[in-house]
Amino acid sequence: MRSTLLAVAALAFLRIVVGLHFFLEGMSHLRDPDWSSAGFRRAAVGPLAELYRAGLPQTGDWSATLGARDQRSAAEAGDAWKASVVAGWGKLLADRGRVVPLDAPRAAEAKKLLETAGGELDAYVAGLADDLGSYRLEIARLDEMLRSPASRQVPFARDRVAKKQKELAGQAAGWMKDAAAIGAKLVAGWDEQLSAAERLRAADAAGPAALWKADRFVSWSLVTIGACLVLGLCVKFNAVGGACFLGSVLASQPFWVPGAQATYDQWVELAALLAIAALPVGGWSGLDYFLKSWCPLSRCCDGAPSTNS
Numbered sequence: 001m002r003s004t005l006l007a008v009a010a011l012a013f014l015r016i017v018v019g020l021h022f023f024l025e026g027m028s029h030l031r032d033p034d035w036s037s038a039g040f041r042r043a044a045v046g047p048l049a050e051l052y053r054a055g056l057p058q059t060g061d062w063s064a065t066l067g068a069r070d071q072r073s074a075a076e077a078g079d080a081w082k083a084s085v086v087a088g089w090g091k092l093l094a095d096r097g098r099v100v101p102l103d104a105p106r107a108a109e110a111k112k113l114l115e116t117a118g119g120e121l122d123a124y125v126a127g128l129a130d131d132l133g134s135y136r137l138e139i140a141r142l143d144e145m146l147r148s149p150a151s152r153q154v155p156f157a158r159d160r161v162a163k164k165q166k167e168l169a170g171q172a173a174g175w176m177k178d179a180a181a182i183g184a185k186l187v188a189g190w191d192e193q194l195s196a197a198e199r200l201r202a203a204d205a206a207g208p209a210a211l212w213k214a215d216r217f218v219s220w221s222l223v224t225i226g227a228c229l230v231l232g233l234c235v236k237f238n239a240v241g242g243a244c245f246l247g248s249v250l251a252s253q254p255f256w257v258p259g260a261q262a263t264y265d266q267w268v269e270l271a272a273l274l275a276i277a278a279l280p281v282g283g284w285s286g287l288d289y290f291l292k293s294w295c296p297l298s299r300c301c302d303g304a305p306s307t308n309s
Helices: 005-031 038-042 049-053 074-099 104-127 129-147 155-191 196-206 210-231 235-252 264-278 287-294 298-302
Strands: none
Touching: 005 210, 005 235, 005 264, 038 049, 038 155, 038 235, 074 104, 074 129, 074 155, 074 196, 104 129, 104 155, 129 155, 155 196, 210 235, 235 264
16 A cells, blocks of 8 residues: 555654654764763663663772671771772872883872872761761661562552662762762872873873763764664664664663653654654655665565565
8 A cells, every 4th residue: 555645754754853853862962071871870760770770980889888788887888988999099090100101209299199189088988977877777778678578569668769779879979979079189180290291191091981981882873873764774773773772761760660750752752763663665764765776685674575577
């Protein structure tokens, strides 16, 4: 059955609009140096929440120290966290030293700055003694809540667990941000010893974070999927790719989980992408319509039966 002109125009319009949204969203992420998926990951709820949060950057080994659900006191866990933060700074100094070797006076000054930063971190954590004590108590209570079958079966209990997890994650993020600021001040002090060229080389020593790489991959994927949908290039493939991306977003906020954020827009766009991927390719599909004669598998992609000439 042939599609009417109105149906063809509507399908083309749907493809272009969805593609533009993906393209512009990806470009906005790439243009904004401060954009990160950390907030999205931290807000995840439901069965996959821990998987989404696993990729979040940490200052020191928070998850294995202050954030661990164990029997250590706040002081013991705090000392372990401080040691992990200082160890990270020490590793960074060693990595920088391999890229930009320092003479004896500059190496001694760099170590002195490291000791000073460690002292600042000690003072900061000491000032948080009461807050960290309360935080550790809440971690223990959360562990008890998670062990209870009601935390998975009773909606009210699931809501309490989700809210408590978000609250504790927010507290931890704030403290780690403050510690990271001390680390940034330390790196700035190290950079003052170097020339402009040496600073550039030293900055590459740390390398990009795993979250930064993942964010850049997602951003460029959105740009590519969006551009291809607008142009009508490999429409079905890119529509499925966009649907998979939206599926990952929806999985972070299952609508049946208490406390989940509204995802109506994502559901609508997912339905549009599935329709684009499922409908047969025709003149509405853009460049694919003109380029399909170049592809020997075009009949397989269209789902049309092969004929013998």
